Structure formats: structure tokens, C-alpha cells
Amino acid sequence: MRTLLNFVLAALCFSFIIKGEIIQREVLITNESFLYIKGTSNINTFTCVYDAATLSRKVPVQFSHSNNTMHFKNVKMQLQNKGFNCGNRGINNDFHDLLQTNKYPNINFELLSATHYKNSIQTQVAIEIAGIKRQYKVSVKTNGELAPLEGVLCVNITDFGLTPPKKMMGMIVVREDIEIVFGFDLQVLE
Numbered sequence: 398m399r400t401l402l403n404f405v406l407a408a409l410c411f412s413f414i415i416k417g418e419i420i421q422r423e424v425l426i427t428n429e430s431f432l433y434i435k436g437t438s439n440i441n442t443f444t445c446v447y448d449a450a451t452l453s454r455k456v457p458v459q460f461s462h463s464n465n466t467m468h469f470k471n472v473k474m475q476l477q478n479k480g481f482n483c484g485n486r487g488i489n490n491d492f493h494d495l496l497q498t499n500k501y502p503n504i505n506f507e508l509l510s511a512t513h514y515k516n517s518i519q520t521q522v523a524i525e526i527a528g529i530k531r532q533y534k535v536s537v538k539t540n541g542e543l544a545p546l547e548g549v550l551c552v553n554i555t556d557f558g559l560t561p562p563k564k565m566m567g568m569i570v571v572r573e574d575i576e577i578v579f580g581f582d583l584q585v586l587e
Contacts, residue, residue: 424458436575519576529556549576
């Protein structure tokens with residue numbers, strides 16, 4: 398997710414870049430940012446909110462561009478699974494069991510590329526959950542400024558080798574599709 402924030406920084410600098418030149422900047426992800434995971438079961442919905450205070454950080458960004466696409470190098474973000482709060486201890490425990498937090502304590506994101514359009518950015522990101530890495534395209538809404546950057550990434554947890562939990566002898570089943578919802582407020586540091 399942080400990777401999407403980094404793209405906005407790059408878009409801000411976009412007009413000053415010579416094609417192929419590698420640019421380095423630092424971006425601050427502010428406390429106004431948010432990230433949460435939404436899921437559903439056959440009887441209810443749940444939301445696991447990431448601690449916004451731990452999202453706030455300085456992020457080094459390195460990129461080059463060709464045409465209207467920016468290519469990023471080593472723009473990575475690590476989210477600690479324990480930073481998510483699903484509202485109650487039982488759901489938190491199920492969430493950590495699902496993600497195999499004891500073995501894989503983090504969700505890893507990497508921003509690979511971003512293409513800027515009038516009011517949106519199409520990004521290519523890599524996500525690693527439970528030791529399995531997959532790539533996704535994510536559309537990010539922007540008002541033409543660096544902040545806010547907002548979007549939703551829909552993923553199927555079985556893509557990461559995860560099995561949806563079942564409770565009460567199979568009467569409650571979590572659906573495979575989840576949404577990762579984010580909003581990043583960024584500041585370019587000089």
C-alpha cells in the first residue's frame with residue numbers, strides 16, 4: 398500500500414524528469430492515511446483496520462519513466478499482521494490463523510510501475526502473503542494532487558494458498574474474496 402503512496406510522489410515529480418533518468422525522492426506517509434481489509438462470510442461482514450500510526454513513515458522512492466509510465470525500484474512496504482484489528486479477539490485470532498502470522502508475520506507490498514491518466518493512476522503491485530507473491534493491477538483515484546490517493550484492491554485469498562476459515566461445524570464460512578481498501582496522504586520531503 399505504501400507503494401501506491403510512493404507513486405503519487407513520482408507523479409508530482411513527473412514533469413521534471415528526463416526520460417530514463419533515475420530519480421530519488423523521499424515521501425512522508427502522514428497519520429491521515431488509512432488501510433483496512435474488508436471481508437464477508439455467509440452471515441456477516443468484518444473489517445480489519447490497520448493501525449494508522451504505524452503507517453506514518455518516511456519512504457525512499459526511486460523511479461524512472463518512459464512515456465506516461467513510471468518504473469519503480471525497491472519501493473517496498475511491510476505491514477505487520479499484528480497491526481490489524483478486526484474488532485474482537487476471536488476474529489483477530491481467526492485472522493492471524495488464516496494469515497499464518499506465527500510463520501509469516503508480515504504482508505509485503507512492492508510498487509512496480511504506475512501509469513498516470515487524467516484523474517487516476519493504474520499501478521502494478523506485487524503482494525506477498527503467507528510466503529506467496531502475486532502481482533495485481535490497482536486503479537488509484539487522485540484529484541491531481543499528491544494526496545489523497547485512494548483505491549481498492551480485490552484479491553482472492555486462495556491465490557495465496559490460504560483456505561477460508563469455517564466456524565460452527567461449517568455453518569459460518571468466510572468468502573474467498575476480500576478487499577484491501579486504502580487512502581494515503583503523502584508529502585514530498587525536500
